[in-house]
Amino acid sequence: MTIILDGDVVSVLYENARAQITLHGATVTTWKTNGRERLWLSEDAALDGSKAIRGGIPVVFPVFGRSDVHSVAALPQHGFARISTWQLVGESKLNDGVAVTLTLSADNLADESRRQWPFGFHLTYTVSLRNNSMETSLRVENIGDKPFDFQALFHSYLHVDDIDQVSIEGLQHCNFYNKIEGAENQGSDEVIRINSPCDRIYRNVQNEVSLMQDGATMYTVERTGLPDVVVWNPWQSGAQSISDFAPEDGYKQMVCIEPGSVSGWSSLNPKSVWTGSQIIHAVM
Ligand code: TA6
Numbered sequence: 001m002t003i004i005l006d007g008d009v010v011s012v013l014y015e016n017a018r019a020q021i022t023l024h025g026a027t028v029t030t031w032k033t034n035g036r037e038r039l040w041l042s043e044d045a046a047l048d049g050s051k052a053i054r055g056g057i058p059v060v061f062p063v064f065g066r067s068d069v070h071s072v073a074a075l076p077q078h079g080f081a082r083i084s085t086w087q088l089v090g091e092s093k094l095n096d097g098v099a100v101t102l103t104l105s106a107d108n109l110a111d112e113s114r115r116q117w118p119f120g121f122h123l124t125y126t127v128s129l130r131n132n133s134m135e136t137s138l139r140v141e142n143i144g145d146k147p148f149d150f151q152a153l154f155h156s157y158l159h160v161d162d163i164d165q166v167s168i169e170g171l172q173h174c175n176f177y178n179k180i181e182g183a184e185n186q187g188s189d190e191v192i193r194i195n196s197p198c199d200r201i202y203r204n205v206q207n208e209v210s211l212m213q214d215g216a217t218m219y220t221v222e223r224t225g226l227p228d229v230v231v232w233n234p235w236q237s238g239a240q241s242i243s244d245f246a247p248e249d250g251y252k253q254m255v256c257i258e259p260g261s262v263s264g265w266s267s268l269n270p271k272s273v274w275t276g277s278q279i280i281h282a283v284m
Contacts (some may be wrong), residue, residue, distance in 0.1 A: 003091045003100055008049070009087055014098045014129050024049040025082040026102045026125045028057040032136050033282045037041060038134070038219075040157040040254035054244040055157045055254075057136060058116040059081040059125060059271035062117060062150035064230075064262035072117065078155070080113040081123065097130035105143070120144020120270075137277035142268040149267050153230065153260025154278050156221075161213055163252045168231060169191040170209040176202040194255065197235040203263045205229045211257060217283045225276035230258035232279065 002013040006021040020034040029047070031038045041055030052058055061081035063072040075082070081104060090101035104120040106114060120143045128135035136154050160166050173187035179199035204227050211219040223229070232255075234242060239251040259278040267273055 003098065003125065005088055007207045008085070010100055010102075012098060012100055012127070012129050015131050017097075017129050017131055019127070019129050021100065021102070021127055022047060022053065022274050023086050023088065023102070024203045025053055025084065026059050026086040026104070026127075027053045027082060028127060028136070029053060030056065030164060031129075033132050036282075037159050038280070038282050040250065042246050042250065044244040046111075046194055046244060048277040049085065051089065051244070052078065053082070054242070057134075057157070058151040058155040059136075060151070060258075060260065060262075061123065061138070061140070062121075062148070062152070063234070064153050064260060068155070069149070069265070072118040073121075075113075078153075079151075080109065080117065082155070084109060084113065086123075086125065089154060094128060094130070094151055097128055099126055099128040099135075101126045113184065114250065117148075119146065119148040121148065122203040132283075133279050133281045135277060135279045137275060139268075140268060142270050142272050144166060145270055147247045147267055147269045149265035151260065151262045151265060152228070152274075152276055153228075153258050153262050155230075155256060155258050156278070156280065157254050157256050158211060160211070160218065160253055160255055163194055163255065165214045166194060166255060167212045167215075168194075168209065168255070171202050171229065171231070174202045174205050174229075192231065194231075194233045194235075197238050198231055198233045200231045201262065202229045202231065203227070209259075211255060213284065219257070220281045220283060221257055221259060222279040222281070223277070225274070226259040226261050226278060228260050228263050230256065230260060230262070232256040232258065
C-alpha cells in the first residue's frame with residue numbers, strides 16, 4: 001500500500017489498483033485496475049482549481065443542479081464541494097485495500113461559499129481502493145446551531161469502450177424524470193441504451209445498477225443511503241456545447257452513473273450525521 005501527496009494530488013496504490021484524488025473538489029481523477037482506466041476524464045479538464053473538474057468522480061453537495069430553494073439559490077450548479085479545496089486528514093490500511101480521508105468544513109470554506117450557504121457543516125469523504133473496486137463515502141455532520149437541508153451525489157464518469165454497445169440494467173420499472181424532455185416518466189421493462197442525449201433522474205432505485213458492455217457486466221454500482229441514480233451522457237450535441245469536454249467524440253467512451261440523494265432534500269438537525277456511499281465494482 002502506498003499513499004503519496006504531491007502538491008494537491010494524492011496518489012493511492014494498492015496491489016494492481018491505482019487512483020489519484022485532487023484536493024480540489026476531492027475529485028478522483030483516475031482509477032486504474034490492472035492498468036485499465038475505469039474513469040473518463042476530459043482532455044480539457046481544468047486541474048488547476050479554476051473550475052469543477054470535467055470527469056472522474058466529482059462530489060456534489062449541498063445541491064444537485066441549481067435550485068431556487070432559498071437556502072441554496074445562491075449556490076453554483078452542483079454546489080461548492082467540487083470546487084472547494086479539501087484537506088487530506090487520514091490514510092488507513094484495510095484488510096483488503098487502502099483508504100484515504102479528506103475533509104471540508106465551514107471554517108475552511110471559501111468566503112463566497114460561506115456567504116452563499118451560511119451553515120455549520122463538516123464533510124468527511126473517504127475513498128477506499130481495493131483490487132477491483134472503488135468506494136466513495138460521504139459523511140455530513142451538522143456542527144452548527146440551526147438545521148439545514150441538502151442534496152448529495154457522486155457524479156461518476158465511468159469509462160466505457162463503445163457507447164453503442166452499452167446497456168444499463170437495474171433501472172427497469174423505476175420512475176424517472178427526463179431532464180431533456182422536462183417530463184416525469186413511468187418505469188418500464190426496457191433495458192436502457194444510449195443513442196441520443198440522456199439526462200435522467202431515476203428515483204428510489206431498489207436494485208443494484210449494472211453497466212453492460214457488449215452484453216457482459218462491466219461495472220456494478222452498490223449504493224447505501226443514496227436512493228436515486230442519475231444517468232447522463234451529453235451525446236454529440238452536448239459534448240460540442242460543453243467547453244471543457246474533449247475530445248468532442250469522448251461521449252462515446254463515457255457514461256455518468258451518479259448515485260445520489262437528489263429527489264428531495266435531506267434535513268439535518270444540529271449534531272446529527274448523514275452518510276451516503278457507493279461501491280463501483282470493475283467486473284470486466
Ligand atoms: O448529472 C447530470 C447533470 O446535471 C446534467 O444536467 C449536466 O448539467 C451535467 O450534470 C454536467 O453538469 P456540469 O455542471 O458538470 O457541467
